[in-house]
Amino acid sequence: MSYNLKTLGQFSIDQVLDMHAEWEMGAADKKATFCIENLAYEVNRSSQRYGVFSASILCFACGLVGEYFLLQQSPNDSPKKAHFNLYGKLFDEEILFTKDHIMPKSKGGSDNILNYRTMCLRCNMAKADNELLVTPLDILSARQVKEQLKLAGIARTNTSYNKMSNQLDWLVDQVNKIRDIK
Numbered sequence: 001m002s003y004n005l006k007t008l009g010q011f012s013i014d015q016v017l018d019m020h021a022e023w024e025m026g027a028a029d030k031k032a033t034f035c036i037e038n039l040a041y042e043v044n045r046s047s048q049r050y051g052v053f054s055a056s057i058l059c060f061a062c063g064l065v066g067e068y069f070l071l072q073q074s075p076n077d078s079p080k081k082a083h084f085n086l087y088g089k090l091f092d093e094e095i096l097f098t099k100d101h102i103m104p105k106s107k108g109g110s111d112n113i114l115n116y117r118t119m120c121l122r123c124n125m126a127k128a129d130n131e132l133l134v135t136p137l138d139i140l141s142a143r144q145v146k147e148q149l150k151l152a153g154i155a156r157t158n159t160s161y162n163k164m165s166n167q168l169d170w171l172v173d174q175v176n177k178i179r180d181i182k
């Protein structure tokens, strides 16, 4: 997938989520400044997507893990502003992460943070306004991801790890339902 975004630099999950947490705890102003090659870029720490990714860096649908953030600009952004986008890798392909509306906007879902969950763009596009389509292969890869997370000790906090586990359990339920139908 190509995203038509200009990349300024790469940052770790912790760097970006800590930046957001500082604002959430009232320890920092909304505006953060990042310098790349002597140019300063203003980033909005309060952006909702960082809150969504703080809860989980795992795609709710396929289990793909967000691995790093890129500081990027959209074609319409002012030259002095930038934002962080979360990315994961599927084989060698770089996949953008999005915040997905749990209740779709077209069905009256709100833009409140409680109505968002983490989803990779691939799944978000496949889902569109429909119910999630989950295949047994998705479950298998999600389980493998869960094991890898456990082995690597990647879970940021027990809370976010538990949320990831719940998501994976939900996926298993979906597969069982599909099996029942067949």
Ligand SMILES: [Zn+2]
Binding pocket: 059, 060, 061, 062, 063, 064, 119, 120, 121, 122, 123, 124
């Ligand atoms: Zn996905």
